[in-house]
Amino acid sequence: MKWMIPTSLAMTAMFGAGTASAQVSGAQIDAAAGKVAAKVISWRRDIHQHPELSNRETRTSKLVADHLKKLGLPVRTGIAHTGVTAVLKGGKPGPVIALRADMDALPVSEQVDVPFKSTVTTEYLGKKVGVMHACGHDSHVANLMGVAEMLVSMKQELPGTVLFIFQPAEEGAPEGEQGGASLMIKEGVFSEVKPEAVFGLHVTSTLNSGTLGYRSGPFMAASDSFRIEVQGRQSHGSRPWSGVDPIVASSQIVMGLQTIVSRQIDITELPAVVTIGKFDGGVRHNIIPDKVEMFGTLRTFDKDMRADIMKRIDHTASNIAQATGAQAKVVFNPGNNPVVMNNAQLTQRALPSLKRVAGDDKVVNLPLITGSEDFAYYADLIPSLFFYVGVTPPGQDANAAPSNHSPLFYIDEPGIAFATRALASVAIDYLQGSK
Structure with a gap:
């Protein structure tokens, strides 16, 4: 050309x-x-x-x-x-x-x-x-x-x-x-x-x-960015039962977050999106790490829906982590776009x-x-x-x-x-x- x-x-x-x-x-x-x-x-x-x-x-x-x-x-x-x-x-x-x-x-x-x-x-x-x-x-x-x-x-x-x-x-x-x-x-x-x-x-x-x-x-859409820290307990990759695997817990959290929009929110009038775009955890193939960090974005068009989904993100992450023996902390970053x-x-x-x-x-x-x-x-x-x-x-x-x-x-x-x-x-x- x-x-x-x-x-x-x-x-x-x-x-x-x-x-x-x-x-x-x-x-x-x-x-x-x-x-x-x-x-x-x-x-x-x-x-x-x-x-x-x-x-x-x-x-x-x-x-x-x-x-x-x-x-x-x-x-x-x-x-x-x-x-x-x-x-x-x-x-x-x-x-x-x-x-x-x-x-x-x-x-x-x-x-x-x-x-x-x-x-x-x-x-x-x-x-x-x-x-x-x-x-x-x-x-x-x-x-x-x-x-x-x-x-x-x-x-x-x-x-x-x-x-x-x-x-x-x-x-x-x-x-x-x-x-x-x-x-x-x-x-x-x-x-x-x-x-x-x-x-x-x-x-x-x-x-x-x-x-x-x-x-x-x-x-x-309004946009919010957030970070989820999942704390487990490190162990050898050959002995997962001796620790708490934050990678498995975090994977379940990623899938669980998708049900917020698909199964818990009425999106017939206004859409919403929850996406995890970054997933950091581990340093070696045979070491289960003690921590995973995930980074995501929330997109909404209504203030009440936004507040509701933010609560559900925290609830979903915390409870799934707890069920696996891990702990999850959700932090929403300041400065969202309206x-x-x-x-x-x-x-x-x-x-x-x-x-x-x-x-x-x-x-x-x-x-x-x-x-x-x-x-x-x-x-x-x-x-x-x-x-x-x-x-x-x-x-x-x-x-x-x-x-x-x-x-x-x-x-x-x-x-x-x-x-x-x-x-x-x-x-x-x-x-x-x-x-």
Whole structure:
């Protein structure tokens, strides 16, 4: 495959020109998006090739801050460790909004064969790991850099104020640290200007390029992480009866936890997920260890259901361990992500903008998503809209594409330019009072 940066002419041909609207028109938005398209792709490739883990996004934040300063915007750095913000004041009075992008990568070794493939390695939880933008945050950063340049170019025509938020650690702060949206808020991301609406987006492999996905109300799940420590008694592998095997007990706990959702919770209205993703125990084939640690995640859409399942996790683990002669301790980590809640009125107001960009048949009402996003913290405070942008190449089965967080996660680059146009359209239409 030959890699080329889409030109403004190619983008116009691919997505068409927008229809005219008052003040800044759809055609003007399309033209401005075309002018920054090549830059957006170039920035994305650069960030992709130099990924950084949560709370370590120093190179990325400098790239962002330098760009915003060149645009003539007042820039604030160092929020929540590496966060960057800037404020654009339009030439006319109007509303205040915020646009957010996340910057961090994941401890994943890239397997996608592209010229800008990441070969970065680092240490994570005591192990050497690859680092990859396997969730698409590189495209989010480049996208918002492009939107900022677009809005600055039409500053005098725009009413209102825009706060640009480049946020670290969406994937979660390293152990023992704080980070992400909650820390951005704690450290005063809205102290300079208080928006009346916040907009954000996420690229996804589950939709093809040129397709946008949304949902009004609850959209993405609340997430909790937890650790279960199972204490047994060490013995020789040939004499299991002389000790208490925490591996067997922990295995039974893993299976028992699955019955919480499948047999104990009414999931006919709202789903829930309990997953154990990490299981640590033992050092040698013929030694039964004295301890096992398991790490898991809980996904819910309702506060009462969340509280109920948390109690059941503790009850299930403790009682199964006790039945085997072991002991289990369940610890839920602080800093869970709330449910991403899209404001119903804001969603309806933005729909015409999304449909103008993509066309009615390419704007999809999505089901509940059990993935989580710390954008939820902004939505808890301020009416917000978070939507999805497809990045699987047209003609490919998006349901079969490698998912976000996969080492094979692949972004169809025209989808990034499409995201720039979509976010800019939503923002400009809101500022101009389009309904």
